[in-house]
Amino acid sequence: ETGVTQSPTHLIKTRGQQVTLRCSSQSGHNTVSWYQQALGQGPQFIFQYYREEENGRGNFPPRFSGLQFPNYSSELNVNALELDDSALYLCASSRGAVNEQFFGPGTRLTVL
């Protein structure tokens, strides 16, 4: 069984740029959730995708957007990057409505 994978591992961008992060869900999982983890904090929910549609969203502005593809992989896009967007971005996959979420290793985004 393949676990959750994310790419890239690290990314450095400058303020105002746009970024796309990618996630492949665990085999057999059809739901992908994205979280932002600031240094020294717990992960914070950004949004969830199920059957290629956004299925729940946390308190993040519209410049955070996403996609889910027919193979259940997903992208997180962030426009107009701000310094406070520097964080570890985590993708988690789960099977349908069951909330047992399995996390990938994350993408470390640094905004300069």
Added chain:
Amino acid sequence: QQQVKQSPQSLIVQKGGIPIINCAYENTAFDYFPWYQQFPGKGPALLIAIRPDVSEKKEGRFTISFNKSAKQFSLHIMDSQPGDSATYFCAASIEKAGTALIFGKGTTLSVSS
């Protein structure tokens, strides 16, 4: 009402000790309570989870105690080892599609040999 409060922020125990990490919640609609372990530079790994129909769950050296009336739950690590040194997060959610895991702020555990 969506918060999960976790304590202590950090914990140091000797090898073989039993660290206890506590979490409290307000939202009585929460019905799924997992614990995650995170090593530096890695994603959180699901350790153990409990649902409110039981008061205790054990998996290996990890035990969750759950007190529904007090809206509290805790993680006990039996016979702790230096390899258990990590950050531990409790979380809570309503187990249906579209809902988020609400995480505590984490507890950094150091187990000295």
